[in-house]
Amino acid sequence: MVSSLEKSEINLHNKANFLARQARLASAVFIQYSQAQVDKIVKAMTIAAIESAQLLAQKAYSETRMGVVEDKILKNLVASEFLYNQVKDKPTVGEINILVDENIVEIAEPLGVILALTPVTNPTSTVIFKSIACAKTRNSIIFSPHLMAADSSNLAAKILYDAAIANGAPKGFISWIEKSPRLRRQTEILMTHSDIDLIFATGGTQMVKAAHSSGKPALGVGSGNTPVYIHKSADIKPTVNDIIISKTFDNGTECPSEQTLIIDVEIAPAIIAEFKHLGCYICQDNEIEMLANIVVDSRSRSMNYKLVGQSAVFIANQAGFNVPENTKILLCELKGNIQQHKLIVEKLMPVLGYVTVDNLNNGINRALDVNYAGGTGHTSGIFAKDEQVIKLFTNSINAGRIIVNSPTSIGGLGGMYNNLNTTLSFGCGTGGGNITTDNVGIKNLLNIKRQPQRKNFSVSFKTTKQIYSNPGSLSYLKELAIKNPFIISSHNAMKRGFINQVIEKLPPLVLPTIFAEINNEPDWSCVEKALAKIKQANCDSIIAIGGGSVIDLAKIVRLFYDHPNLNLSEIAISFLDFRHRMCEFPEALTTKLIAIPTTSGTGSEVTPFAVLKDNSKHLKLSLIDETLLPDVAIIDANLTLSLPQNITKDTAFDALTHSLEALVSTFSSDYTDGLALEAMRLIIEALPKVLIEPTNIIYRHKLHNAATLAGMAIGNASVGLNHAMAHSFGAVFDIPHGLANSVFLLTTLAYNSQIPNKFMAQSNYPQWIADLKYVRAFEYLGLYPELKISVDYTNESFETRQKLILALRQKIYDFARVCNQPLSIEELGIAFADYEKHIPSLVQATFMDMSLRTNPGYPFMKDIYNLYIDAYPKRKRP
Amino acid sequence: MTQTPEKVISLPSILDKPVNDIEKYLVNNDCNLLLDFINCNFITVDGIEWLEEILVRANSKSIKIMFANIQPDIYKVFKISRIEVILKVCGATQNFAPFC
Structure with a gap:
């Protein structure tokens, strides 16, 4: 037997199902309406509301005995006429906004079926407001009126619904719960009904709380004071x-x-x-x-x-x-x-x-x-x-x-005293337990779909403005319009006589100040010493002559000389996005920097990078910004003639690594590819000859140029995994940078030529083409005759490409062996046990190294671990 | 019963009322029907309810009704309306409401 209470409950559920179903069908049909159809309906509803404003105000007052009829008329007009004026020209169908600068299109989608709770204080104006707002946004709405104001609220809903239907609105898009003692219970049933998409609650605290507790998305309002x-x-x-x-x-x-x-x-x-x-x-x-x-x-x-x-x-x-x-x-x-x-x-x-x-x-x-x-x-x-x-x-x-x-009341309503959205629902943010502080309106009744266009970055290419390249180009110093340069160099450069050569080439009456206190890897204390000296001499320019460390130091000294208030820790921050770095560098520097490399490796004379050792943390700080680029680079191979063989080899392998990594970098471009390929070719041609005949100026010149070309490539394309590993490994085992690079070269080349386990997410790199790039290197180096096959790299299969890359790896192996350059950790004489215990920390450091950000594949830490293992044993020909 | 439709009926551009051909067909026949939506680009609440009704009636007579050439706008209306019999004809088996 079913009790009368159970029957009543079943009946309520049936009614709720009916209301929800007709609202759902209407919301489905509404999705097809155009903006013009919607606007026609909204206008008709507004006119109906204006025409009924007085009737509805009187009805509300007589039912609730609250407020003032004349003011209720005004509220009804605000909720219709004012709202209409605010929303009539606003798009709510399809594309509603195009954000030109952000390249994003916003598209409106209705929310669906809305259950609207309305208050006793504003029983008709709230219904008018919500009905028009829902029509404008193509939502269906079911009203749950306050019991003490149900007749007037429902009359308002019916008047607006009739006007909407007469103008083509979908059947059932406005409906309401009839006044009855079970009205509250029926509302509760609807609040958790599967066909309700959102509860829009304006009313007493209890009802708003119930709405928020229903598990449905809810737009509520809070109490005021x-x-x-x-x-x-x-x-x-x-x-x-x-x-x-x-x-x-x-x-x-x-x-x-x-x-x-x-x-x-x-x-x-x-x-x-x-x-x-x-x-x-x-x-x-x-x-x-x-x-x-x-x-x-x-x-x-x-x-x-x-x-x-x-x-x-x-x-x-x-x-x-x-x-x-x-x-x-x-x-x-x-x-x-x-x-x-x-x-x-x-x-x-x-x-x-x-x-x-x-x-x-x-x-x-x-x-x-x-x-x-x-x-x-x-x-x-x-x-x-x-x-x-x-x-x-x-x-x-x-x-x-x-x-x-x-006035706060009419001012809060919006539209009359200010340009706030006209509303009868005041969002109170989390302070009132709400999701928004908006004057709730049509914008809150739409799902906004955003369609961002893929970013198309323009590729920029920046390098040192003036480059003088030829044996003897040091004489360009005579043409410099400087008065008191600060010459930065190393002990070694001083011994090799470079500083005297510079002074001899300076214009007459120029009085240089010399700072030659740089060791292998300068730290901040060295920068401070240099700064003290340059400030005292009040120099107008800096001439850096030496290897990468010297030129890097000169970049940093110039930066802090021009901008003494900079904070090193704020500009040496690791970042993910090379284009939108969080470090802010000064836009321009006034002190001229002339960079004169005496080794053929780092390319620092044309890169925006500077590295400084942080002795306190046993790591290297990287500064990256175009501001660091020198103004002038003098590439005079005469300065490399006395370079010892081991440094010649290590620095050349550094440059070779630059070219190989820049070529496959996710920031590479046609501009950097050309530089990387030619640098590679020059190194492979020149280094063996230089090692046999160190004073051969022609090949020294080619090697010197190669380092600068590779520097320009990495200055714009950056490096990759090999450098990340070399930085970490070199710091722990105190291995010169170029040598550290060479021991990982064949490991990373093999790894990067395989389809990565995880691709590097870069919006400017539409597809993985590292293997094609290596094939291009194979071709550019003219390795076909050795392979005795002819292949069009754009059409050949992945397997064929792998064969060509294997040939490239063999070429690198053979080249290194000819140069007697170590290609593995074991070849450096490091015991495996000692090496192995450091691998976990090396993996961590490698993963966090900025060089990794432009590698074509994004390695997992376990991949990096395996690469370290792979790089240990004596290298065999691939 | 075979799965092959024996009768193909093209629906009007606006489906807002019963289509007489289909009504008659359901009364007089017991073989499968294919409703072609190629021309149908708008459907009203009445149209949806009628579709639901004929699907229920067809089920009771073991007649299979199939849909073809539904345009995305109309298909989306079906998805939002969550009418079980309609979504089943469209290939759904369960979970007619969205879930997350």
Whole structure:
């Protein structure tokens, strides 16, 4: 047997299912409507609402006995006419916005079926507002009216629905729950119904809480408690006038309306006098006590809902005292600790608290007391002429709407006093348990789909502006327009006589200052020493002559000489995106930097990189920015003639690694490819000859040029995995950089020529082509005759490409063997046990090295571990 | 019963009311139907409800109705409407509501 209660419950579920189904079908059909169809429906609904504004206001008042009919008419007009004017030209169908700078298109999609809870205080205007907003956004809406206002709310819904249907709206897109004692229960059923997509709750705290607890997405509103600070700079008469307009609007039923005034003591008497003059009643202490007893419910410590929207005269009578007929507002001074005063709460009626304050800080603090007594996130107001005061108040107060020099209730509604979205639903952010602080409107009733266009970066190529390349080009120094250069060099360069050569080539009367205190790997203390000296000499330029360390140091010294307030730790930050680095370098440097390399390897004379040892952390700091590029590079191979064989080899292998890594870098381009390939060719041609005949200037010149070309390539394409491993390994085992590079070269070449386990995510690198690039190197180096086959690299199979890459690897192997260059860790004489124990930390350091960011494959840490293992044993010919 | 439709009926561009041909066919025949949506680019609530109704009726007579050439706009309407019998004809088996 089914009990009558169960029957009633089944019946409620059936009704809920019916409402939800028809709303769902309507929302499905609505998706097909064009903007023009939607706008026609919205206009018809607006006209119907305007024509029915008076009828609906009267109906609402007679049903609820709250507020003022004339003001309810105005609210209905705001909810229709004002809303229409704000939304009529706004696109809500299809593409609604094109963000040109961001290259993003925004497309509107309806939310679906909305369950709308409506309040007793604004029963018709809220329905008008939500119906029009839903039509504009192609959503279906089911109204759950407040039980005490259901007839008027549902009448408003029907009037608008009829107008919409007559203009082509989908059947059932507006519906409502009929008035019944089970209305609340039916609402609860719908709140968790599978066909409801969103709950749009405007109303009492309990209903809003229930909406948020339903598990559905919900647009709720919070309770208000609007503090209004009247600063001494405010105009007294307009201020009081605005507050009276606002607080008496619909007898105070608007939740953004003023609740407590905080008045600067200097103007308090005049303000109160003006209120009195305009028909407000200033309550005596005993009357305030009487009012507090009936306005505030002693158990809940919140307002007495029976007095919501009642007149001042009625409320005073209920409290037990009489006020003059037509009294507009009952003003109550909240003496003592305002936070403990009963009347600090929200009072949706013409009862207004006030306190006086003796300074700005107290004024804002008392406003915060009211704000945090149940009104966080909602609305606040300030009257002041002083912009600074307004700013301070705005920054401090926790309110979604901060209404300045205007009425908070009608101001909060938006459209009349300001350009806020017209709304009857005030988002209060997390302060009010909501997801938004918006004046909730059409924007909140759309799912915005965003279609970003793929970024197309323009490839830039930057390098040192002036490059002088030929044996003897050091003589260019004579043409420099400098007076007192700072010559930076190393002990070794001093011994090799380079500094004297530079001084000899300088123009007459130039007085150089010399700093030749650089060891192998300079650290910050070295920079400081150099800075002290250059500042003392007040030099106008820097000439760096030496290897990569010397030129790197010179770049850093120039940077800090020109910008002494820079912080090294802030500009030596690892980053992921080479184009949008988080380190901010100065835009320009004034001190000229002339870089003269004496080794053929790093290419520092044409790169925007500088490396500095951090002794405290046992790591190397990398600085990267185009600002670091020298102004002039002099590539004079005469300076390399006396370079020892081991340094010649190591630095040449550094340059060879640069060319191989730049070629397959995810930042590579046609510009860098050409440089990398030619650098590679020159090195392979010249190095063996230089090793046999170190003073052969022709091959020294080719090798020197190769290093600079490879430097230009990495300066724009960066390096990759090999450098990341070499940096880590070299730092731990104190191995020269070029030598460290060479021992991983065949390991990383083999790894990068295979399809990666994980591709490097780079928006400018549309596909993985590392193997094709290696094939290009194979071709450019002219290795076909050795292979005795002919292949068009653009068409051949992956397997064929692998054969060609194997030939390239063999070529590198043979080349290294000819040069007697180690190709593995074991060949460096490092014991495996000692090496192995460091591998975990090497893997970590490698993974965090910036060089890895442009490698064509993104290795997992286990891959890097295996690569370290692979690089150990004596290398055999691939 | 075979899966092959014995009758192909083209639906109108706006499906907002019953299609008489189909009504008659359902009354007088018991073989499969293929509804061709090639021309159908708008469907109303009444249209959806009618589709649902004829599918239920066809099921009760063991007539199989199939859809062809559904345009994405119409297919999306079916997806949003979550009408089980319609989505089944479109190939769905369960989970007619979106889930995450």
